[in-house]
Amino acid sequence: MAEVLVLVEHVDGAPKKVTFELLTLARSLGEPSAVFIGNGYDNAKDKLAEYGAQKVYVAGDADAESYLVAPKAEVLAQVVQQAAPAAVLIPSTPEGKEVAARLAVKTESGVLTDAVGVEDGFVAKQSIFGGAINVSSKVSKGTPIITVRPNSTAPEAAPAQPSEEQVAVTLSDAAKKAKVLDRVTEKRGGRPELTEAAIVVSGGRGLGEGSNFALIEKLADSLGAAVGASRAATDAGWYPHTNQVGQTGKTVSPQLYMAIGISGAIQHRAGMQTSKTIVAVNKDPEAPIFELVDFGVVGDLFNVVPQLTDEIDKRK
Amino acid sequence: MNIVVCVKQVPDTWAEKKLSPDDKTVDRESVDGVMNELDEYAVEEALKIKEASGGEVTVLTMGPEKSVETIRKALSMGADKAVHLVDPGLHGSDALATSYALAKALGTIEHDLVILGVESTDARMSVVPAMLAERLGAAQLTFARKVEVGDGTVKIERQTDVGYDVVEAPTPAVVSVVEKINEPRYPSFKGIMAAKKKPLTTLTLADAGIESDKVGLAGSGTEVAEFAPRPPKQAGQIVKDEGDGGVKLAEFLAQQKFI
Ligand SMILES: Cc1cc2nc3c(=O)[nH]c(=O)nc-3n(C[C@H](O)[C@H](O)[C@H](O)COP(=O)(O)OP(=O)(O)OC[C@H]3O[C@@H](n4cnc5c(N)ncnc54)[C@H](O)[C@@H]3O)c2cc1C
Ligand SMILES: Nc1ncnc2c1ncn2[C@@H]1O[C@H](COP(=O)(O)O)[C@@H](O)[C@H]1O
Numbered sequence: 001m002a003e004v005l006v007l008v009e010h011v012d013g014a015p016k017k018v019t020f021e022l023l024t025l026a027r028s029l030g031e032p033s034a035v036f037i038g039n040g041y042d043n044a045k046d047k048l049a050e051y052g053a054q055k056v057y058v059a060g061d062a063d064a065e066s067y068l069v070a071p072k073a074e075v076l077a078q079v080v081q082q083a084a085p086a087a088v089l090i091p092s093t094p095e096g097k098e099v100a101a102r103l104a105v106k107t108e109s110g111v112l113t114d115a116v117g118v119e120d121g122f123v124a125k126q127s128i129f130g131g132a133i134n135v136s137s138k139v140s141k142g143t144p145i146i147t148v149r150p151n152s153t154a155p156e157a158a159p160a161q162p163s164e165e166q167v168a169v170t171l172s173d174a175a176k177k178a179k180v181l182d183r184v185t186e187k188r189g190g191r192p193e194l195t196e197a198a199i200v201v202s203g204g205r206g207l208g209e210g211s212n213f214a215l216i217e218k219l220a221d222s223l224g225a226a227v228g229a230s231r232a233a234t235d236a237g238w239y240p241h242t243n244q245v246g247q248t249g250k251t252v253s254p255q256l257y258m259a260i261g262i263s264g265a266i267q268h269r270a271g272m273q274t275s276k277t278i279v280a281v282n283k284d285p286e287a288p289i290f291e292l293v294d295f296g297v298v299g300d301l302f303n304v305v306p307q308l309t310d311e312i313d314k315r316k
Numbered sequence: 317m318n319i320v321v322c323v324k325q326v327p328d329t330w331a332e333k334k335l336s337p338d339d340k341t342v343d344r345e346s347v348d349g350v351m352n353e354l355d356e357y358a359v360e361e362a363l364k365i366k367e368a369s370g371g372e373v374t375v376l377t378m379g380p381e382k383s384v385e386t387i388r389k390a391l392s393m394g395a396d397k398a399v400h401l402v403d404p405g406l407h408g409s410d411a412l413a414t415s416y417a418l419a420k421a422l423g424t425i426e427h428d429l430v431i432l433g434v435e436s437t438d439a440r441m442s443v444v445p446a447m448l449a450e451r452l453g454a455a456q457l458t459f460a461r462k463v464e465v466g467d468g469t470v471k472i473e474r475q476t477d478v479g480y481d482v483v484e485a486p487t488p489a490v491v492s493v494v495e496k497i498n499e500p501r502y503p504s505f506k507g508i509m510a511a512k513k514k515p516l517t518t519l520t521l522a523d524a525g526i527e528s529d530k531v532g533l534a535g536s537g538t539e540v541a542e543f544a545p546r547p548p549k550q551a552g553q554i555v556k557d558e559g560d561g562g563v564k565l566a567e568f569l570a571q572q573k574f575i
Contacts, residue, residue: 068456068474068483069446093477094442094459101443104412105450110537111411113441123541128440129333134546141412141537177455178485181471186479193477199574223574241461241496242477247437248354248495250477256574270440277572278552279565290554295568299557307562312575315566 002086003055004030007076007099008048009091013040015047017196018091020155022148023051025118027158030086033057034162037075038064052158057083059167063176069095070175073102079167080107080143087122087139092147093195100147109142116152116253116274131273149274150196151253186240191217194226194243199256200275202228202245203238204268206261206282206301210238215305216260222312228252228272230262246271261301264289281305317371317465317487319362320427321395322418322448325349325379325386326438333438339533340540341408342438344380351386354433356393356500357493362431363394364498365465372396374425378406378417384516391511392503398516399425405521408533411439415447417531420524422452428487429470434459434494445492455485458492 004026009016019034026032033055034048041058048056059075076099080088088103090096092114104111115124119136122144126135139145194200201223203216213227220227229239231246245252247267257275262268264280264287272278273292280289285298297304327333327347334343362373375390377383378401387398401421409417422430430452435442449456457463460472461480471484475494503511521528529535555564569575 068481069458070450070456073450097442098446098456098458101411101415101446102450102456104443104537105415105447108537109412111443112538113443127546129438131546132333133335133543135335135543136541138539138541139537140539174453178457178483178489180481180483182482183476184479184482195477241475242479247435247440256569256572270437277574279568281561281565285554285556290552292549293552293554294572295552295565296554297557297561297565298554299561303559304557304561304565307560308565309562311563311566312569315570315575 002030003033003083005079005083005085005088006032006034007088007090007096008034008036008044009093009096010036010038010040010044013043015044017155018150020047020051021150021153022089022091023048023053024156025148025153026089027052029118029120029122033083033085035076035079037062037072049162050157050159051155052160053162054160056162056164057167058164059169062169063171066180067176068178068180069098070102070178071171072099073106074171074175075167075169076103077106078169085143087144087146089118090145090147092149097147100145104145107142109145110139111145112137112139113147114251115146115148118146118148122146127274131269149251149253151198151255186242191220192224192226194228194245194250195252197226198254199223199225200228200245200252200254201225201258201260202230202262203233203260204230204262205232205236207233207238210236213239219305219309222309230268259289260305262289263287264292317365317369317428318426319365319371319429319431320374320376320422320425321355321358321362321390322376322430322432323355323359323386323390324352324377324436325383326352326436335540335543339408340543341533349382349385351389352433352436354435354493354495357495357497358431358433359390359393359395360498360500361463361493365429365463369465374399374427376418376421376425377401378414378421387516388511389503391514392507393501394507397514399519400516401519401524403521405528405532408536409531410536410538411441411443411447412537413531413535415444415451417524417526418444419448419451420526421519424519424524430454430490432490432492434492445490449490452488452490455489457483457485457489460491460493461496463491463493463497
């Protein structure tokens with residue numbers, strides 16, 4: 001069976017959940033090989049084996065931390081050249097998409113982004129125009145490069161004993177132009193990351209003021225969820241921009257999305273419409289968000305949300 | 317600092333967007349076009365840099381004839397001149413082909429900086445800026461929420477999942493901007509009048525030295541195999557809060573095994 005490369009997304013070596021999702025997906029399409037770029041491989045090794053990698057390409061000294069995106073694309077292109085894989089799967093995160101973009105140019109290959117599934121023959125399932133149309137697309141040139149949204153596949157362990165191959169890299173000067181001087185982490189609680197979370201609870205203008213986001217956080221914590229916000233809420237400074245969901249924020253596709261005091265503007269929908277289950281609380285029965293919901297409550301969030309949080313705590 | 321801003325005309329966000337059944341490309345004829353919203357921020361940032369440090373701002377658009385509307389808007393905002401890459405052979409170009417064509421067109425315009433929006437609202441791929449950087453061999457400074465221009469260098473704050481990265485590079489560089497970066501200006505009446513007299517160069521494939529087999533549907537690296545409107549979602553259950561809305565919602569979540 002042909003090799004399918006999976007780019008490992010990791011923090012100091014610890015792979016993110018989406019990596020296991022992609023390894024699981026790759027297994028249904030061919031023989032999964034992981035490509036690990038950067039420092040901390042020791043933290044990844046066992047997990048990659050647990051999720052079925054047959055082979056791991058390790059580029060430890062790629063200096064991927066010091067320069068933006070380009071080094072990763074360069075390493076990956078080198079591995080593609082060497083392994084001639086059937087396809088390359090990359091997490092559909094902002095950076096993942098950029099790595100895919102550069103890899104596509106380097107290898108003269110077609111690239112498909114934001115897949116929510118990949119089927120036999122590397123047919124990517126995408127949802128476009130804010131979820132209005134479902135598309136099946138294929139790469140017709142070079143090696144299929146497909147970025148896949150987090151939460152598209154349920155990760156399943158399938159222990160393997162991967163072989164390891166060290167990839168020696170000499171970065172080109174072109175890859176070392178955009179130098180990262182500093183990485184700044186802004187306020188962040190112990191909550192799961194927005195794009196990876198199985199449940200997302202988002203608040204909007206209906207909250208009235210920033211301090212009321214405490215209600216959203218409490219509800220989120222009762223469910224182990226991530227917190228999102230509409231642009232109206234981030235623009236008002238009630239919640240950080242990094243938590244904005246929508247066209248100009250993050251695209252999320254969780255098992256459960258809860259929209260609290262959010263009207264459901266088209267730009268907001270663009271970032272959450274592929275969520276599996278959607279619920280909303282809004283006092284306006286005409287709010288467009290209700291067109292999307294599986295369950296909606298027409299009511300004042302200041303009554304409904306605290307009651308909901310209590311009820312969830314009671315049922316634990 | 318000479319700046320090229322890449323601006324795309326897209327179907328209006330509020331219009332119902334369609335794919336044409338025959339060649340499965342975005343139907344751009346039947347709907348109103350507008351400037352890609354994020355590109356307004358790119359134009360604004362270019363104008364701000366020019367106002368602070370001089371140079372010229374050129375708008376670059378690839379798209380059918382009617383994209384001229386969008387070019388005019390950018391010129392009315394204050395850009396100095398425009399280049400419109402327009403050729404029937406470009407129809408159906410995907411990101412790989414588009415980035416190739418734009419890179420070729422950029423070859424005809426002197427520039428230190430290329431500024432783009434982070435994403436187009438129709439394609440929503442967010443790949444063209446990185447592809448352009450790769451093709452031009454220029455530094456990639458993308459997802460900028462702040463841009464600082466120095467002497468032969470550019471420094472940005474790159475928006476990330478957890479905060480931001482400070483990234484610096486020598487020019488020439490390709491910058492893409494997020495919408496937090498500025499507040500795009502509205503064209504003034506004076507600006508609209510002035511725009512009519514600003515130079516607009518039209519380029520065909522041949523003018524830009526673009527190989528015709530690398531663009532259009534045939535030159536693209538991807539193809540749409542099938543598409544269908546999303547099956548209508550089953551109408552959800554909507555309840556009015558009679559003092560027990562929270563409990564009812566909890567019951568639904570329990571049924572669905574979320575709690
Ligand atoms: C270029 C561009 C990009 C954009 N990108 C994004 C984006 O990425 N993400 C995004 O979210 N938006 C985006 N927008 C903005 C979008 O158009 C909307 O303005 C925004 O989503 C509205 O946020 P909201 O739903 O919180 O506020 P509103 O539309 O004001 O809705 C508030 C809702 O709360 C309800 N409400 C009020 N009080 C209560 C209460 N006590 N109890 C219950 N319900 C209550 C109201 O009935 C109303 O439906 C973008 C716009 C543009 C032009
Ligand atoms: N046809 C085009 N003409 C000019 N600029 C474009 C074109 N297509 C994409 N762009 C630029 O690339 C950015 C990202 O687009 P995309 O990768 O398609 O999401 C846009 O915001 C534009 O600045």
